[in-house]
Amino acid sequence: MRWVVFVPFFVVMVAATVFGYMLSNNEQEGSAPSTRIGQPLPAFALEDLVDPELQRVNEDMLGEPFLLNVWGSWCPSCRIEHPVLNGLAADGVRIIGLNYRDTRDGGIEWLEERGDPYVFNVFDPIGEFGFDLGVVGAPETYFVDAEGIVRHRHVGILNERHWENTLRDVWESL
Amino acid sequence: MRYWAILLALGLLSTQAPAQTIGEGTGLLIQEDQSLVEPxxxxxxxxxxxxxxxxNWQLRCMQCDNQAIGDSNAPVSAQMRDRVARLLEQGYSDREVVDYMIERYGEGVTYxxxxxxHTIWIWIVGFALTAFLIAVIVGIRNRHGGADDMTTATLSAEEQARLQALRDQNRGETS
Incomplete structure (x- = not known):
C-alpha cells in the first residue's frame, strides 16, 4: 500500500501534462474557435460599399472558395494587413471584404488610397452581419468554401508567415 | 527600509502622473463627443x-475576456447589450437570449x-476524483485495522509452547 503515497503526485502529473498539451495546442496563433465553422454563412442582405444601389446577398459570394476579410478604415491593424491582402489578390486568391462598422466615405477612400484587393465589399455600418458571424473585432478573415460553408477563422492580422505556415494549405484545401 | 520607501514614492508618483492626464483627457473628450455616453x-x-x-452580468465580453458586457466599453459589448435589450423586448426568455449569444460567440460567452x-466532464471528473480519494482513504484504514488484528491474533498450541519456552529461557538467563 506504500504506492498510495504517490497517487496525488501522479494525478498532478497527468493533469499538468493534459493541460500543458491543451495550452500548447491553443497557442496556434491567429486561429480561434468559431461556432460558424462547418456551418453556412449567416444570411445577409446589405448594400455594396462602393455602389449603394447594389444589394449584396449570400449568393453573390458563392460558386468559388473565398476569403471573407473583415476590415474598417478605423482599424489600425487593418493598415498593416492590407498590403498582404493586395499580394494575395495578385496571386489569384479571391477575397471578399466585409466593411465593418465603418463609414462609406472612409471605406471608399481607404480602397482608393491603398489599393483594392477585394472582388467586392459588403457595407455593414452597424455591424449586423458581423454580429451574426460572431466577429469580435477587425481584422478577421474567414475561409469559406464554394458552397458558402465556413472552414476556418483567422483572428487578427493575417501576415505572410501565417499564410506560408498554415493558411495557404487551408486555402488550397477549400 | 529607506530604499523601499523611495521606490514606493517613485511608484506612487509614476502612477499618479498619467492618471491625472487621463482624467483631463476624458473630460475633454466627453465634452466634445456625447456619443461616448450611452443613453x-x-x-x-x-x-x-x-x-x-x-x-448583462452573465454574458462575457468576447473582446476583453474577463469582463461582463455590462462592465465593458468595447464596441462588441455595446452591440451585445443592444441585442439583449432588443431580444428581451421581442419576448425572448433569458435562456433563449443566452443560447442566441452562444450560437454566435460559442460556449465561452456565458459565465x-x-x-x-464537454462541460459535463467538469462535474464527472470532480465527483470521480472525490470517490477515488474516499476509496483510497477507506482502503488505508482497513489495512491498518487488519494490522491490529494481526497483533491480537491467537497463537497455535505449538506457537504457545515455543513462546513459553523462550520466556522461560529468558527468565533463566536474567535471574
Whole structure:
C-alpha cells in the first residue's frame, strides 16, 4: 500500500501534462474557435460599399472558395494587413471584404488610397452581419468554401508567415 | 527600509502622473463627443429591465475576456447589450437570449456554462476524483485495522509452547 503515497503526485502529473498539451495546442496563433465553422454563412442582405444601389446577398459570394476579410478604415491593424491582402489578390486568391462598422466615405477612400484587393465589399455600418458571424473585432478573415460553408477563422492580422505556415494549405484545401 | 520607501514614492508618483492626464483627457473628450455616453435604456416593463441587467452580468465580453458586457466599453459589448435589450423586448426568455449569444460567440460567452457537451466532464471528473480519494482513504484504514488484528491474533498450541519456552529461557538467563 506504500504506492498510495504517490497517487496525488501522479494525478498532478497527468493533469499538468493534459493541460500543458491543451495550452500548447491553443497557442496556434491567429486561429480561434468559431461556432460558424462547418456551418453556412449567416444570411445577409446589405448594400455594396462602393455602389449603394447594389444589394449584396449570400449568393453573390458563392460558386468559388473565398476569403471573407473583415476590415474598417478605423482599424489600425487593418493598415498593416492590407498590403498582404493586395499580394494575395495578385496571386489569384479571391477575397471578399466585409466593411465593418465603418463609414462609406472612409471605406471608399481607404480602397482608393491603398489599393483594392477585394472582388467586392459588403457595407455593414452597424455591424449586423458581423454580429451574426460572431466577429469580435477587425481584422478577421474567414475561409469559406464554394458552397458558402465556413472552414476556418483567422483572428487578427493575417501576415505572410501565417499564410506560408498554415493558411495557404487551408486555402488550397477549400 | 529607506530604499523601499523611495521606490514606493517613485511608484506612487509614476502612477499618479498619467492618471491625472487621463482624467483631463476624458473630460475633454466627453465634452466634445456625447456619443461616448450611452443613453439610458427605456424598457416596456420593470421586469424586462431587471432581466436585462441580470443578463448583462452573465454574458462575457468576447473582446476583453474577463469582463461582463455590462462592465465593458468595447464596441462588441455595446452591440451585445443592444441585442439583449432588443431580444428581451421581442419576448425572448433569458435562456433563449443566452443560447442566441452562444450560437454566435460559442460556449465561452456565458459565465454560467450549460451542463452538457464537454462541460459535463467538469462535474464527472470532480465527483470521480472525490470517490477515488474516499476509496483510497477507506482502503488505508482497513489495512491498518487488519494490522491490529494481526497483533491480537491467537497463537497455535505449538506457537504457545515455543513462546513459553523462550520466556522461560529468558527468565533463566536474567535471574
Amino acid at each position: 439610458l435604456r427605456e424598457f416596456s416593463s420593470a421586469e424586462l429591465e431587471e432581466r436585462f441587467y441580470r443578463l 454560467r456554462p450549460r451542463l452538457g457537451g
